[in-house]
Amino acid sequence: xxxxxxxxxxxxxxxxxxxxxxxxxxxxxxxxxxxxxxxxxxxxxxxxxxxxxxxxxxxxxxxxxxxxxxxxxxxxxxxxxxxxxxxxxxxxxxxxxxxxxxxxxxxxxxxxxxxxxxxxxxxxxxxxxxxxxxxxxxxxxxxxxxxxxxxxxxxxxxxxx
Numbered sequence: 001x002x003x004x005x006x007x008x009x010x011x012x013x014x015x016x017x018x019x020x021x022x023x024x025x026x027x028x029x030x031x032x033x034x035x036x037x038x039x040x041x042x043x044x045x046x047x048x049x050x051x052x053x054x055x056x057x058x059x060x061x062x063x064x065x066x067x068x069x070x071x072x073x074x075x076x077x078x079x080x081x082x083x084x085x086x087x088x089x090x091x092x093x094x095x096x097x098x099x100x101x102x103x104x105x106x107x108x109x110x111x112x113x114x115x116x117x118x119x120x121x122x123x124x125x126x127x128x129x130x131x132x133x134x135x136x137x138x139x140x141x142x143x144x145x146x147x148x149x150x151x152x153x154x155x156x157x158x159x160x161x
Contacts, residue, residue, distance in 0.1 A: 002072075002074045002119075002120055004046075004047075004048060007046065007048075007072045007119065007120060008046050010117075010119040011046055011070065011072075011117065011119070011122075012039060014117055014118075014119070015035050015036075015039045016036075016039065018031065019031045019032050019035045020032070020035045020036040020039070023111075023113055025111040025112045025113050025146070026110065026111050026113060026146055027142065027143070027145055027146040029143050029146075031110075031113065031115055033138060033143065034134055038067050038068060043066050043067040043068070044066055044067065044068045044069075044070060045065075045066040045068070045069045045070065046070045046072065047069070047070070047071060047072075048071070048072055048073075048074075049071030049072060049073050049123065051084065052071070052073070052076070052081055052084040052085050052088065052099075052101070052121075052123055053084035053085075053087055053088050055071045055123065056071075056084075056085065056088030056089075056092060056097075056099040056123060056125060057088055057091065057092070059092065059097050059099070059125045060092070060095060060097065062125070064127060067126065067130070068124050068125065068126050069124070069125040069126075070122055070123070070124050070125075071122065071123050071125070072120050072121070072122050073120060073121040073122070074120060075120075075121075076103075076121050078103045078105040078106045078121075081101065081103050081121055082101060082103065082106065085099055085101040085123055092128075093128060093159070096127055096128045096129055097125060097126070097127060097128055098125070098126055098127075098128045098131060098159055099123045099124065099125045099126075100123065100124045100125075100126070101121075101122075101123050102115075102116055102117050102121065102122050102123070102124070103116075103121040104116055104117070104118050104119070104120065104121065108155075110147060110151045110155065111146050111147060111148075111151070128159060131159065132159055132160060135156050135159075144156070
């Protein structure tokens with residue numbers, strides 16, 4: 001059974017054992033160089049979601065007391081999930097918010113590394129300007145040097161348009 005405690009434990013384990021660990025295929029960078037600090041400082045809110053579009057839109061009134069808000073879903077069709085996240089981003093980007101999606105049935109591979117959480121579908125909401133500033137800092141340090149243009153487009157550059 002999937003519940004809040006199970007998801008929190010699985011998410012924190014995934015962060016510590018994968019997202020924060022350097023990977024040779026990524027130029028010995030971790031998938032997210034900022035994840036460890038956010039996790040250890042308890043700066044991520046994890047909560048159950050009901051509808052990706054409406055959950056995303058609820059971030060318009062969020063107080064941003066945490067760096068990221070993660071909504072998790074027990075089950076949702078990947079096509080519906082992706083469409084709802086895309087629709088939300090069309091409204092949120094102009095309001096300085098972005099939601100990033102991750103569905104176990106839609107593999108995300110960067111440099112031969114499967115990035116998915118895999119336990120359940122999630123969306124991660126963040127303030128767009130802060131995420132983009134962090135991406136620019138990483139770009140200046142060579143973080144994206146091993147990424148293909150296609151991978152950069154689908155993960156990063158679309159947020160700057």
